[in-house]
Each structure stands twice: as structure tokens, then as C-alpha cells.
Amino acid sequence: MTIDFSLYLVTGRELLPPGKEYLQSLEEALQGGVTVVQIREKRSDTLEFLEIARESKILCAKYKVPLIINDRIDIALAIQADGVHLGQTDMPVHVAKTLLPVGTVIGVSCNDPDHVKKAIEDEVDYIGIGAVWSTTTKKLDSPVVGVRGVGSLLQALDGTNIKAVAIGGLNSTNALRTLHGSVSISGHRLDGIAVVSDIVASSAPRSAAQKLRNILDAWIHHFDVQSRVTQVYDVGTIKNGVVELMRLIRDKSPLIHQITNVVVTNQSANATLALGASPIMATASEEMHDLSRIPGGLLINFGTITNKGGMISAGQYANEAQKPVVFDPVGVGATQFRKTTASELLNAWQASVIKGNAGEMASLANSNEVQAKGVDSVGSGFADPASFIREIAKKERCVAVMTGPTDWVSDGVTVVKLENGNKMLGDITGSGCLVGTCVATFCAGASLMAAAPGTSPGPELAKLVRGNMLIGAVGGVLALTVAAECAAERSDVHGSGTFLPALIDELYNLKPETLLSRAKVQVL
Numbered sequence: 417m418t419i420d421f422s423l424y425l426v427t428g429r430e431l432l433p434p435g436k437e438y439l440q441s442l443e444e445a446l447q448g449g450v451t452v453v454q455i456r457e458k459r460s461d462t463l464e465f466l467e468i469a470r471e472s473k474i475l476c477a478k479y480k481v482p483l484i485i486n487d488r489i490d491i492a493l494a495i496q497a498d499g500v501h502l503g504q505t506d507m508p509v510h511v512a513k514t515l516l517p518v519g520t521v522i523g524v525s526c527n528d529p530d531h532v533k534k535a536i537e538d539e540v541d542y543i544g545i546g547a548v549w550s551t552t553t554k555k556l557d558s559p560v561v562g563v564r565g566v567g568s569l570l571q572a573l574d575g576t577n578i579k580a581v582a583i584g585g586l587n588s589t590n591a592l593r594t595l596h597g598s599v600s601i602s603g604h605r606l607d608g609i610a611v612v613s614d615i616v617a618s619s620a621p622r623s624a625a626q627k628l629r630n631i632l633d634a635w636i637h638h639f640d641v642q643s644r645v646t647q648v649y650d651v652g653t654i655k656n657g658v659v660e661l662m663r664l665i666r667d668k669s670p671l672i673h674q675i676t677n678v679v680v681t682n683q684s685a686n687a688t689l690a691l692g693a694s695p696i697m698a699t700a701s702e703e704m705h706d707l708s709r710i711p712g713g714l715l716i717n718f719g720t721i722t723n724k725g726g727m728i729s730a731g732q733y734a735n736e737a738q739k740p741v742v743f744d745p746v747g748v749g750a751t752q753f754r755k756t757t758a759s760e761l762l763n764a765w766q767a768s769v770i771k772g773n774a775g776e777m778a779s780l781a782n783s784n785e786v787q788a789k790g791v792d793s794v795g796s797g798f799a800d801p802a803s804f805i806r807e808i809a810k811k812e813r814c815v816a817v818m819t820g821p822t823d824w825v826s827d828g829v830t831v832v833k834l835e836n837g838n839k840m841l842g843d844i845t846g847s848g849c850l851v852g853t854c855v856a857t858f859c860a861g862a863s864l865m866a867a868a869p870g871t872s873p874g875p876e877l878a879k880l881v882r883g884n885m886l887i888g889a890v891g892g893v894l895a896l897t898v899a900a901e902c903a904a905e906r907s908d909v910h911g912s913g914t915f916l917p918a919l920i921d922e923l924y925n926l927k928p929e930t931l932l933s934r935a936k937v938q939v940l
């Protein structure tokens with residue numbers, strides 16, 4: 417039987433809110449658009465489980481929704497359920513298959529590559545990947561998979577007909593992030609999401625399910641359409657796009673919320689102003705929601721990690737508001753704490769752009785090809801930077817920027833090579849951080865442009881960010897590197913001390929014509 421796995425409800429009677437009756441809640445969830453139901457009764461004895469399963473089956477049949485039984489082959493047989501769901505310590509699949517009628521759907525829980533390998537060998541019908549987020553609904557025996565961990569498990573299913581759903585802590589706030597961020601490098605997406613508490617614990621399960629349904633419908637449609645069309649760029653389109661953004665930033669002065677390090681806070685705020693935007697350097701968790709409601713962009717630079725909670729909530733609210741999130745993982749390879757924090761942040765929210773030098777990007781990609789010393793990259797960089805940047809962008813599901821004497825930008829398909837700049841940028845502290853600020857500013861411009869009425873077609877509900885982040889990222893790099901060239905040529909610049917204020921001046925005075933004539937852009 418073919419099952420639509422998109423909205424998979426797992427029951428949990430112990431979570432029902434006071435006054436909500438089980439069958440009533442289930443029926444409302446079905447009306448809200450649940451496509452498959454699993455009866456999970458961890459505390460009931462056999463007779464109670466059987467009774468619940470029977471009643472649930474009648475209700476599911478009314479809505480033509482298939483019913484799956486958790487763990488218990490005997491109950492599944494007794495009520496002629498459509499399927500069973502087995503955990504790693506339940507009845508082995510090959511034994512279950514000998515007991516169940518041919519055609520019974522079999523699913524297993526997986527949280528590592530070996531589980532997936534075994535599920536493929538066992539020819540199961542679907543896998544439940546989890547827990548993806550932390551949850552209090554189930555006591556977890558293994559660490560959470562994290563959104564970024566799902567893709568490699570999905571990729572292992574390439575070439576099979578096995579379906580996959582994500583489970584654990586899913587709700588209407590993180591569903592889109594989970595769906596988008598879990599797509600594998602090979603383009604394999606989840607078939608659905610499995611939810612317990614977000615629906616069952618709700619006093620309004622119909623609207624809880626409907627909310628998830630709307631997100632799923634929008635995202636699946638958007639993804640399936642988008643994976644069939646590739647946006648093609650040429651140098652002219654990119655340069656003109658950047659200039660358009662430059663003008664829009666000066667005209668609209670978007671708010672650039674920056675959580676950045678203590679070393680560069682002042683110069684970053686000044687660079688933002690010089691570009692015509694408005695900086696706010698706010699770090700407390702308590703203010704993140706308010707800030708996310710103001711159009712603009714967010715920069716998270718973790719050069720000095722002092723407020724992880726603020727970084728997490730700022731990014732999550734920005735995703736919700738479809739605002740750009742630019743992540744600068746300063747010195748990520750330097751300490752284990754930075755590595756763990758980067759992974760935590762990148763699982764918590766979807767970065768729109770990740771920007772780093774070669775050492776930082778290598779560390780994020782777990783590559784040993786380029787080393788770092790503290791916050792600096794060491795050596796001559798990647799042998800094939802174009803392929804590296806394309807792959808990391810594809811893996812992280814965002815635009816990636818790798819700085820250095822040559823800067824590289826990719827959205828996972830197109831690679832843009834940028835050769836502006838001046839080596840004096842290496843003589844001041846925080847030139848990479850300034851690139852991050854400029855990128856966040858241009859991405860904010862791109863977001864504002866897309867938010868203008870009539871400029872952004874398509875299902876808005878399906879997006880974690882609005883606007884063209886590739887052009888935004890290129891714009892930020894070009895603004896800073898071209899301004900650096902102009903600053904370095906000035907007769908009043910005698911060294912790094914005079915270079916920095918001259919750089920701010922040149923950003924302030926940067927003209928579209930200068931940027932157009934100096935920009936060294938190649939599209940690969």
C-alpha cells in the first residue's frame with residue numbers, strides 16, 4: 417500500500433490536555449490533515465491497547481488514513497492494522513515479516529548510519545529518523561541527531577524506495593527548518609514529519625495539525641518545483657544586482673542586528689553606517705523577538721562567545737521572520753568549545769550565509785586540507801576551492817563565502833570568484849568580521865527588495881529567508897574589497913593605523929560606478 421507519510425501523527429494519550437478526550441483529539445487531528453497515524457501505548461496493558469487500537473482504526477478508516485501499531489505485532493494482527501513500527505530493540509524485522517500478512521507496512525526507528533544500512537537490508541517500507549530535536553515525550557538513549565545529521569541518513573536511502581520521516585521535538589516553529597536543513601547533498605528530502613506533543617498536547621489539535629499541514633504543503637511543493645529549475649547567473653546580472661542593493665540600502669537603511677565580538681563591535685557598527693544601514697549591537701536573549709520583527713538582517717559572529725542563548729534565539733526568530741542570518745564562525749577550529757557551539761547554532765537555525773576564511777570553512781567541513789592558527793587561516797588554501805565551496809554550500813543548505821586573497825561565494829550550484837581587495841586588509845584586525853557585516857547589510861538589502869510588493873513570487877510560507885542571498889553575499893564582499901583597494905591607494909594612508917579609517921571613508925563614499933568598474937567577478 418502507498419502511504420502519504422507527510423504528516424505522521426504518533427499518539428500519546430498521557431499528553432492530552434485536561435478535559436480533552438482521546439478519540440475527540442484524534443478526530444480533530446485527522447480533520448487537520450494528518451496523513452498517517454501510529455498508535456503508541458507505552459503504559460497500557462494488552463487489553464487496553466487492543467481497545468484503543470480498535471477504536472482508533474474505526475476513526476482512521478472514516479478519514480481513509482492508514483493506521484500503524486507501535487511495537488506490538490499481536491495487536492497489529494488482531495486489528496488488521498496497515499502497518500507496524502519497530503524500534504531497534506523490538507521484534508527484528510525479518511521475524512516480524514514472517515508473522516505479518518504480506519503487504520503490511522513496516523517502519524523502523526533509526527538514528528545512525530548502521531541502523532539505516534540494516535533497514536535497507538531488511539527492505540523496510542519507511543524509517544523514522546530521530547530524535548532530531550530534544551524532546552521530553554520520550555526518554556532518549558542516544559544523542560539527538562540534529563537537523564544537520566539527517567541528510568547523510570537520507571542520502572543512504574538514495575536508490576531505494578524507502579520513505580523517511582523525522583521525529584523528535586518537531587513543531588510548527590521548527591518544521592520548516594527541519595525540512596529545509598535536512599535535505600542531503602544528493603538532494604534527498606524527508607517524506608514527512610512525525611509529531612506527538614505538538615498535536616496531542618494541544619487543546620486545538622485540528623489547528624495544530626493544520627498549521628503543520630500548511631507548512632508541509634508549501635515546502636514540499638516549493639522544493640519539488642525548485643529542484644527542477646536552476647537559476648543561471650552571469651557576471652552582468654550579479655554586478656547589476658549588487659548595485660541595485662547598494663542603492664536600496666542607502667535609500668531604506670535596513671536595521672542590521674549584530675551579535676559580534678568585542679574586538680570589532682565599534683568598527684562593524686561604523687562600517688554598517690558607512691554603507692547607509694543602521695546597526696544595533698544587541699546580545700540579550702530577552703530582546704531577540706522584538707528585534708526580529710524589524711525588517712533587516714542578522715549577523716552572528718562568535719569571535720567571543722559570551723551569549724550563546726542570545727545567538728540561538730536571535731537566529732530562530734530571524735528564521736521565523738524570514739530574515740537573513742549571516743554566520744561568521746570566527747576561529748571555529750581553535751577550540752573544541754567553538755566547534756561544539758558552531759554545530760549547536762547551525763542545528764538550531766538555518767544560516768542564510770556562512771562566511772569564513774579557508775581555515776574556518778575547513779574546520780566546519782571537518783576537512784584537514786587547510787589548517788588554522790587561532791582565528792587565522794594558515795597556508796595557501798584549498799587545491800580546488802571552487803568545488804570545496806560548492807559542496808559546503810550544498811551541505812549546509814545556504815550560501816557559503818570563503819575569504820582570502822581570492823574570495824569565493826556559492827549557493828551550492830553557482831560559484832562566484834572574486835578577486836578584489838588589498839593585502840592591507842590582512843594587517844588590520846577584524847577585516848573578515850567587516851566582510852561579515854557588509855554581507856549581512858547587503859543580504860538585508862536583498863531581503864527588503866524581495867519583501868517589496870510584487871517582487872517575490874512563490875509560496876512565502878516555504879521560505880526561511882527572502883531575497884537573493886548569493887547576490888547579497890557577493891555585494892558585501894565586493895563593497896569591502898573595492899573600498900579597501902580605494903583606501904590603500906590614498907596618499908594619506910601610511911600604514912594599518914590610517915588604513916582602517918580610510919576604509920570606513922571609502923565605504924561611505926563608495927559609488928556604484930566605482931564598484932562596477934573595479935569589480936573582478938567570474939561566474940564558474
Ligand SMILES: Nc1ncnc2c1ncn2[C@@H]1O[C@H](COP(=O)(O)OP(=O)(O)O)[C@@H](O)[C@H]1O
Nearest residue numbers: 773819820821823837838839841842847848851
Ligand atoms: N592578500 C590579499 N589580497 C587582497 N585581499 C585580501 C588579501 N587577504 C585578505 N583579503 C581580503 O580581506 C578580507 C578578509 O579576508 P580574510 O583575511 O580571509 O578574513 P579573516 O580576517 O577572517 O581571516 C576578504 O574580503 C579578502 O578578500
Ligand SMILES: Cc1ncsc1CCOP(=O)(O)O
Nearest residue numbers: 547551553584585611612613
Ligand atoms: C516516539 C519518539 N521517537 C523518537 S523521539 C519520539 C517522541 C517525539 O515526540 P514529540 O513530537 O512530542 O517530541
